[in-house]
Amino acid sequence: MQLLTVDALTVRFGGISALSDVGFTMDDREILSIIGPNGAGKTTLFNCISGVYQPTRGEILFQGESLLGLSPDRIAVKGIGRTFQNIRLFNNMTVLDNLMLGRHIRFRRNPLQAYLRIRTEELRHREKVEEVIGFLDLQAYRKMRVMDCPYGVQKRVELGRAIVMEPKLLLLDEPVAGLTAEEKNRVAYLVTEIRGRFGLSILLIEHDLRIVSRLADRMVVLNFGQKLTEGTPAEVQKNPEVIRAYVGEEA
Amino acid sequence: MVTFFQYLISGLSAGSLYALVALGIVLIYRSTRILNFAHGDKATVGTFVAFTLLSRDLPFYLALPISLVFGALLAMFFYFAIIVPAQRRDATILGQITITVGLSMVLQGALLFFWGTESQIMPFPLSDTRVWTVGPFYFNQLSIGTFLVGITGSILLYFLIQKTRLGLAMKATSENLAAAQTLGIPTRTVLATSWGLAALFGVLAGMFLAPALILDPFFMLEPFLKGFSGAILGGLNSLVGAVVGGLIIGIVENLSGGYISLEFKNTVPFLIIILVLLVRPEGLFGKEFKERI
Ligand SMILES: Nc1ncnc2c1ncn2[C@@H]1O[C@H](COP(=O)(O)OP(=O)(O)OP(=O)(O)O)[C@@H](O)[C@H]1O
Ligand SMILES: [Mg+2]
Numbered sequence: 001m002q003l004l005t006v007d008a009l010t011v012r013f014g015g016i017s018a019l020s021d022v023g024f025t026m027d028d029r030e031i032l033s034i035i036g037p038n039g040a041g042k043t044t045l046f047n048c049i050s051g052v053y054q055p056t057r058g059e060i061l062f063q064g065e066s067l068l069g070l071s072p073d074r075i076a077v078k079g080i081g082r083t084f085q086n087i088r089l090f091n092n093m094t095v096l097d098n099l100m101l102g103r104h105i106r107f108r109r110n111p112l113q114a115y116l117r118i119r120t121e122e123l124r125h126r127e128k129v130e131e132v133i134g135f136l137d138l139q140a141y142r143k144m145r146v147m148d149c150p151y152g153v154q155k156r157v158e159l160g161r162a163i164v165m166e167p168k169l170l171l172l173d174e175p176v177a178g179l180t181a182e183e184k185n186r187v188a189y190l191v192t193e194i195r196g197r198f199g200l201s202i203l204l205i206e207h208d209l210r211i212v213s214r215l216a217d218r219m220v221v222l223n224f225g226q227k228l229t230e231g232t233p234a235e236v237q238k239n240p241e242v243i244r245a246y247v248g249e250e251a
Numbered sequence: 252m253v254t255f256f257q258y259l260i261s262g263l264s265a266g267s268l269y270a271l272v273a274l275g276i277v278l279i280y281r282s283t284r285i286l287n288f289a290h291g292d293k294a295t296v297g298t299f300v301a302f303t304l305l306s307r308d309l310p311f312y313l314a315l316p317i318s319l320v321f322g323a324l325l326a327m328f329f330y331f332a333i334i335v336p337a338q339r340r341d342a343t344i345l346g347q348i349t350i351t352v353g354l355s356m357v358l359q360g361a362l363l364f365f366w367g368t369e370s371q372i373m374p375f376p377l378s379d380t381r382v383w384t385v386g387p388f389y390f391n392q393l394s395i396g397t398f399l400v401g402i403t404g405s406i407l408l409y410f411l412i413q414k415t416r417l418g419l420a421m422k423a424t425s426e427n428l429a430a431a432q433t434l435g436i437p438t439r440t441v442l443a444t445s446w447g448l449a450a451l452f453g454v455l456a457g458m459f460l461a462p463a464l465i466l467d468p469f470f471m472l473e474p475f476l477k478g479f480s481g482a483i484l485g486g487l488n489s490l491v492g493a494v495v496g497g498l499i500i501g502i503v504e505n506l507s508g509g510y511i512s513l514e515f516k517n518t519v520p521f522l523i524i525i526l527v528l529l530v531r532p533e534g535l536f537g538k539e540f541k542e543r544i
Contacts, residue, residue, distance in 0.1 A: 050433060076435035088430040090423055101423050105435035107416060165434065 001064050003028045003201050004049075004169060009058035011044050011225075018044040019055070019225045026169075026203065031195060033204045033212045035236075036222035037245060042205045043085055045222070046171050049203075050082050051075040062169070077105050081167035083158045085174050085205075091147040095138060095157050098146055099129045102164035132160045135197070136190065152183045159190070163198060170194070173205045184211065191215055209246065213237065221245070253387045258509040259502060264394035266501020267401025271456035272478025273485065273493035274408060275449035281488045282425035282445045284344050288351045289329070290453055291475025292358035295468060297322030297454030298373075298461050299366050305374040318458065319451045326450030327443045329354060334446075335439065362468035375462040397459045404455055405494045408448070412490065421445060473517070477504070480524050486537020495535060499523075 004026040011019040019041045026032045034042050047053040049060055051072040060067045067075055081102075090098050103125040133139055136156045141149055146157060155175065162170055175191065176184040188211050195202055206212040212219065213233035221228040221236060223245045229236060236242055272290070279287045301318035305311065333354070337347055379393035412418035423431040424441045432438050456478070457471055464470050481500045485492025500520045508516030527535065 052429070071437075071439075072429075072432035073435050073437045076433055082433050084430075088427055088433075090426045090430065092426060093422070097419070101419060101431075101434055101436075104416070104420065161434070 002026060002061070003030070003063060004203070005059070005061040006045070006049070007059045007061075009045070009048060009060065010056045011041070011048060011053060012056045017225045019048075019222075022058075022222065022225070022227050024220045024227070024230055026201060029195060029199065029201055030218065031191070031202045031204060031216050033206055033216035033219045034222060035206060035209065035212055035219055036228075039224075040222040041225040042222055043173055044225075046082060046173055046203075046205065049075075049171060050080060076165065076167075079168035080171065081162035081165040081169070082171035083162050083173055083175060085177070087151075087154050087158050089146045089154060089158055089161070092145060094143050094145055095141045095149065095153075096129070096133075096143060098157055098161055099132065099164055100125065102161040103129065105165065128166075129164055132164050135163075135193075136160045152179055155179065155183075155187070159187075163194060166198070166200075168200055170200050170202045172202060174207065175204070176206065176208065176211060184208075188215055209237065254509065255506075256388060258505045260388070260390065261394060262502030262505035263498060264398045264401075264501070265505065266481075266498035267398045267405070268456045268460055268497075269474065269478045269481045269500050270494040270497030271401055271404050271452045272474055273482040273497040274405065274490060275452045275456075276479055276482040277485070277487060277490055277493040278445050278449040278452075280482070281490075282421065282442055283334075283347075285334075285347050285351065287449070288348065289354040289358060290351075290449065290478075291471035292355045292362070293322055293326055293329075293450045294453030294457035294475070295362060295471045296325060296358055297450070298457035298466070298471070299362060299468075301454075301458050302366075302371060302373055302461070302466060311376045315458065319454050322450040322454035323447035326446040330443050330446040359468060366468060368467065371466040373458075373461040373466050377462065379463060393459075393462060397463075400455065400459055404452060408452070409490065411448075417441070417444065477501075477520065480520060484524050484527055484534055486534025488538070489534070489536035492534055492536030 002025040006025070007023045009019050009022045010017065022041070022045065024032075034045060036042055044053065048055045049067065051067065051070050051074070054068070062078060062080065065078070067078070070078075090101065093101075106125065106128075107121065133142060136159065138153065138156060138160065141153055141157075146154060149157065155178075159172070159175060162172075172191070176187050179187060191202060191204065192215055194200065204212065204216065206215075216233055218230060218232055219236045220230040221239075221242050228241050228245060229239050231239075272294070275290055276287060279285055279290075297318045300321050301314050304314035304317060309317075333350060334347060337350060342350070375393075377393045377396040379391045381392040383390050383392075412421060420431070420436045420441050421444070423434070423436060424438045428438055431441075456474065460474050461470065477500050478497060481497035482493050483496070484499060485494070485496030503520045503523055504516050507519035511519065
């Protein structure tokens, strides 16, 4: 069974079609990248998968079940975590609290049981959070308010908050945008590490063709809301339409 | 000096109830940016429910929780039946505030219909004529009980917000709704809980205010305005601010009533608020949530 199937997905905002008839599938443990110029509909696709938008038409199946009509919090519980293009963190809380909130759905449902086991529970969650803090090299910022952290650190905190949810599918919306060249390389490396270490699948939006070719198993190219092509990075880069779309963007 | 302390004691007692009212206003404002103008009327409805139950000789320890839960359920119903649909249709914050003004009218109408305009006397286990003297000071039973209830309520709420998972979810929801949702926090349920809790605190305040005032459908109007002022004084999004603001209003009102003139009892607190807000528009403890774009 496919992990994720998107079929004939169409989203209209008034007159404009942000997505028209987009379809693709994704395997378990795959890193699939969505690329395309500004306004291609990449973020809109993410918003449909995570339940922020309801598509006009089409279907989204996650592990064989439809996600349509579910609220974002129900979809999170099903095992989909995400980051945002413009960071969305709890700015007045510490880095540690932000990450602990990522564990919300992993706490025991039964309140009485949760209360009785509060110590072992807390410890278990703290362990996971500390592991991710170490993995993302955030030790120095644990007790700092997010608001006071540099941009690059905030990006990593948001990534960490999604990882500690232990999702099956992670949606990353431009995780290296706005970072310095050095930070970009570091995060690019982390993305491949995440799959190996936490065993999840990653759907990745990225503008930078060079970076994404290094990371992705396959790519789906969007342009003006339509799927231009899909394939391995080598195949996609040779596609004349892709070249045109990208050259067209730079011109 | 003795009279000063006497005024202070009455002030703290009244102020602790204003603090409860203010907490309810701040709870809603923090999480939704809505100023809930129906807050006082929901409290009045809950208090009248308590009045009816107590008049039928139901024991206080039953009437109290029933009325609190009734108020909470009423507020949650209001949230799901009116606010949520309004938000689905993209109502602005101002539009939603106007809805609460409308609801306030509706509740007042319902109160007049079910309980009439006559003033009532609330049967109550605590009395302000039962007095203890300690040295030169005297304490009446009602105001001591009131103070204890106000402070205990505030402390319980503090622990709920600071120490429980629900509290953390409430904070997360009020700070960044979209982010909270993607973490799997059921924000609708969390917000409904905030509306319920706010009303519960309002009813609690109403029940302890009623025996000192005359119970009629409009009896919460003044306490509501004072709680509201306390909330603004403290800084609308700070729970600690709400408690401190409420206490200050209570104390100032009693001191000015005592030392200046009874006619000024209601005026001076509001003058002070205007002064404070001119100097510190965000209130004593307030800080606007800054969103970095
Ligand atoms: N909520 C909305 N209301 C109206 N139009 C929208 C909305 N969200 C997206 N759009 C429009 O849909 C189109 C696709 O936007 P989207 O944000 O998905 O692009 P994108 O591929 O993520 O672009 P970028 O690379 O700039 O992030 C754009 O024309 C955008 O203006
Ligand atoms: Mg985008």
